[in-house]
Amino acid sequence: FxxxxxxxxxxxxxxxxxxxxxxxxxxxxxxxxxxxxxxxxxxxxxxxxxxxxxxxxxxxxxxxxxxxxxxxxxxxxxxxxxxxxxxxxxxxxxxxxxxxxxxxxxxxxxxxxxxxxxxxxxxxxxxxxxxxxxxxxxxxxxxxxxxxxxxxxxxxxxxxxxxxxxxxxxxxxxxxxxxxxxxxxxxxxxxxxxxxxxxxxxxxxxxxxxxxxxxxxxQAAKGSAWARVGDIVTSPQFEGEGTVLEMDAATAQAKIEVSADKSVVTLEKGQYTKKF
CATH class of the missing domain: 3.20.20.220 (TIM Barrel)
Structure with missing residues (x-):
């Protein structure tokens, strides 16, 4: 739905x-x-x-x-x-x-x-x-x-x-x-x-x-309540914005495509922030 x-x-x-x-x-x-x-x-x-x-x-x-x-x-x-x-x-x-x-x-x-x-x-x-x-x-x-x-x-x-x-x-x-x-x-x-x-x-x-x-x-959260596949995120690790491609449900490690140059980076939970 x-x-x-x-x-x-x-x-x-x-x-x-x-x-x-x-x-x-x-x-x-x-x-x-x-x-x-x-x-x-x-x-x-x-x-x-x-x-x-x-x-x-x-x-x-x-x-x-x-x-x-x-x-x-x-x-x-x-x-x-x-x-x-x-x-x-x-x-x-x-x-x-x-x-x-x-x-x-x-x-x-x-x-x-x-x-x-x-x-x-x-x-x-x-x-x-x-x-x-x-x-x-x-x-x-x-x-x-x-x-x-x-x-x-x-x-x-x-x-x-x-x-x-x-x-x-x-x-x-x-x-x-x-x-x-x-x-x-x-x-x-x-x-x-x-x-x-x-x-x-x-x-x-x-x-x-x-x-x-x-x-x-x-108590530990499983996955990430802050970003999901398809979400737009920012990070000090790259310029501009990126899109979440994959998300590890156990660790919230995310694979992110950087919009500026289409490179793909892997970041840990806490290294990226969902953008509204």
């Missing part, structure tokens, strides 16, 4: 048991990453575009209103094709989600919209994921994360997890107060912050005390 819409249609129209399945589709409160543009002059952004805007390394990114509207139209097509509810991409500003819900209702999307919560577990992961998805990071949140990361290494790790709990409780309470039907957590197999948030919301009692993340350091 080339898109989620085709998959939803297939499930509902072609499978003999398709009508018995519960189907959820993705929603993007800040716009799909492919619909997010680099903004040369941030002063030209509208108020609604500013709400979705992010900034990394001095460069501003945003899903422009026209592109955002196209995203909503496509989302409605997925819902009309038979989706039961929507789970959103991660975000770190509750206002963005609540505005997204209003925009969905205004275009006629009536199904439940569930906020997807990515808990803050570590500084490096937070920075990598938000940059990869061009996710909006409120200035106060960015400042606090930088402040905690400046602590001695072990102190920083513990302080950031505790802050992840405190921040998660505050944001999730805002979402629930704003009408979110339920919460969906992206745990990444790390339970401590999630349980801490649940405790803080009164949904559990001291669940965080029973957590054990001793195996967290042993």
């Amino acid at each position: 080339t898109c989620a819409l085709d998959l939803v249609k297939f499930i509902r129209e072609e499978l003999s048991f398709g009508k018995e399945l519960g189907v959820s589709v993705a929603g993007y409160p800040e716009g799909h990453p492919n619909a997010i543009s680099e903004i040369k002059d941030p002063s030209t952004l509208t108020d609604t575009e500013k709400l979705r805007a992010s900034e990394f390394n001095g460069i501003t990114y945003a899903c422009l209103d026209a592109d955002y509207q196209k995203e909503l139209v496509y989302l409605k097509e997925k819902v009309d094709a038979g989706s039961d509810f929507i789970i959103t991409q991660m975000f770190f500003d509750a206002t963005v989600f609540l505005q997204f819900v209003q925009d969905c209702r205004a275009i006629g999307i009536a199904c439940p919209i569930v906020p997807g919560i990515m808990c803050i577990n570590a500084y490096a992961g937070f920075v990598k994921m938000t940059q990869f998805c061009k996710t909006r990071v409120p200035p106060a949140l960015r400042s606090k994360m930088d402040e905690l990361n400046a602590l001695p290494k072990e102190d920083a790790a513990n302080a950031i997890k505790q802050f992840g709990i405190d921040f998660g409780v505050e944001m999730c309470q805002q979402l629930l107060d704003g009408g979110a039907p339920v919460l969906h957590f992206y745990t990444l197999n790390l339970e401590k912050v999630v349980y801490g948030v649940m405790d803080g919301l009164g949904l559990s009692q001291n669940a965080v005390a029973a957590t054990d993340e001793a195996d967290a350091a042993l």
